[in-house]
Amino acid sequence: MFRAVGIKGVSAAATVALQLLLARTLGAEGYGEYAIAMAWIMAVSVLTILGLDNASLRFVAEYRARGRLDLLAGFLRQTLRILIIVGIGAACLTLLEAVLLRPWISERLFLFLVFGALSLPAISLTLTWQSALRGLGWIGRGMTFSISRPGIMLMLLVVAFLSGIPLTSPLAMAFHLMAVLLSMAIVLFWNRSVLPDFVGIVPGFEIRKWVVTTLPIFALTALHFFQGQCSVMIGGALLLPEQVGCLAAMLRISSVILMGLNSVDAVAAPRFAAVNATGTKADLQRVASRCALASTAFAAAAGGGILLCGPWIISLIGPEYSGGYLLLTILTLGSLINAVAGSNVFLLTMTGHERDCLVLYIISFASALILNAVLMTSHGAIGAAVAVTLSTAIWNVMMTAMVRFRLGIWSCLTPSAIFRNRQRGERETLETRALSTLKRDSREDEPRRMAG
Numbered sequence: 001m002f003r004a005v006g007i008k009g010v011s012a013a014a015t016v017a018l019q020l021l022l023a024r025t026l027g028a029e030g031y032g033e034y035a036i037a038m039a040w041i042m043a044v045s046v047l048t049i050l051g052l053d054n055a056s057l058r059f060v061a062e063y064r065a066r067g068r069l070d071l072l073a074g075f076l077r078q079t080l081r082i083l084i085i086v087g088i089g090a091a092c093l094t095l096l097e098a099v100l101l102r103p104w105i106s107e108r109l110f111l112f113l114v115f116g117a118l119s120l121p122a123i124s125l126t127l128t129w130q131s132a133l134r135g136l137g138w139i140g141r142g143m144t145f146s147i148s149r150p151g152i153m154l155m156l157l158v159v160a161f162l163s164g165i166p167l168t169s170p171l172a173m174a175f176h177l178m179a180v181l182l183s184m185a186i187v188l189f190w191n192r193s194v195l196p197d198f199v200g201i202v203p204g205f206e207i208r209k210w211v212v213t214t215l216p217i218f219a220l221t222a223l224h225f226f227q228g229q230c231s232v233m234i235g236g237a238l239l240l241p242e243q244v245g246c247l248a249a250m251l252r253i254s255s256v257i258l259m260g261l262n263s264v265d266a267v268a269a270p271r272f273a274a275v276n277a278t279g280t281k282a283d284l285q286r287v288a289s290r291c292a293l294a295s296t297a298f299a300a301a302a303g304g305g306i307l308l309c310g311p312w313i314i315s316l317i318g319p320e321y322s323g324g325y326l327l328l329t330i331l332t333l334g335s336l337i338n339a340v341a342g343s344n345v346f347l348l349t350m351t352g353h354e355r356d357c358l359v360l361y362i363i364s365f366a367s368a369l370i371l372n373a374v375l376m377t378s379h380g381a382i383g384a385a386v387a388v389t390l391s392t393a394i395w396n397v398m399m400t401a402m403v404r405f406r407l408g409i410w411s412c413l414t415p416s417a418i419f420r421n422r423q424r425g426e427r428e429t430l431e432t433r434a435l436s437t438l439k440r441d442s443r444e445d446e447p448r449r450m451a452g
Contacts, residue, residue: 011146032245041116041444051218060135074203087121111170257335278445292342299339334389341396364395
């Protein structure tokens, strides 16, 4: 568990460090162009994966536990076929779009589309393969992409800097493509080394079950991504590139607050499912409260540090971002709300309430679109930051209320939960002291008993 949390934290820290380095070296305008291009490329990749990465995590683990190597072989084979066909198709369509729009778009945007298109098949395959690794029980290897991609990009940036090569946003996209391809090779090597031997096994197929399970997961994943990126994507049409760059940089800094929640979610999701199947409502509340306590404590420390050191952090990125502290303050409030609300999404999805979660995601995404369009038009980047915080608050209030309605528990940290955790800690401390006293008395009495 601690290994998974550590890996998740390292990957998040590496991603934030990479984005802040890019923001400094590219400048506000260049980083804005890069952020817009990456948001759209990753949006296409989410649609290309079709939710098969999360489906792989579920079905690979299930078939491995049941010993159904035939169904495991069939699922992996069918998934590979779909991803190759859809990934290559999406890449070809994106390249065709770039060629057709070439007379009307800039050289930078053309290169963005080309490099992004070439990375689409590799991204979809790599994310699905590493989910299969986690399903097989290789948690560390199953998080390779989230660490190797930003790590390789950081190394390439350092090499370019030492070589005196000027960094541009198209070159950063080229580095991203190289990092994705190298990460795919690493994940493919891990997969080949740990997959079971399928020689002589006739593949089995449960097509209907796979489709029925994967479609809601795909919808949830897509809505979650678009809600998180809609401010940058809409900003590409309504704001100047330097404004989008400043907004994207502040979003990255404020995302540090969510590192605790993301790390807890990586471990808590299967725990929620297990407790829901075998435990009681009180057990589920206990696990949810502990997760909320961990995410809230980390968020409070990180949020306080960001608010206190925000001007200094912004000065490290560059003078072009000097007006971003108000944006950072607003976005920090949204991240704090998200972290304090706890693991509400996983509490719903891991307990069989995916449909409720999907409905709330649709409502939240619609509110995010409206708020971004209205506030961004009237107040620019500040309006975008306010829209992000308001949509985050609406989403978490609805999710927390649904958890309470469906499960009868709170996903967030409540005063009663804090009191219970304090009582439990005091009780455990008293029990530990009593046990230590008994052991000490036993050791002191042992010589007397031997002498007698």
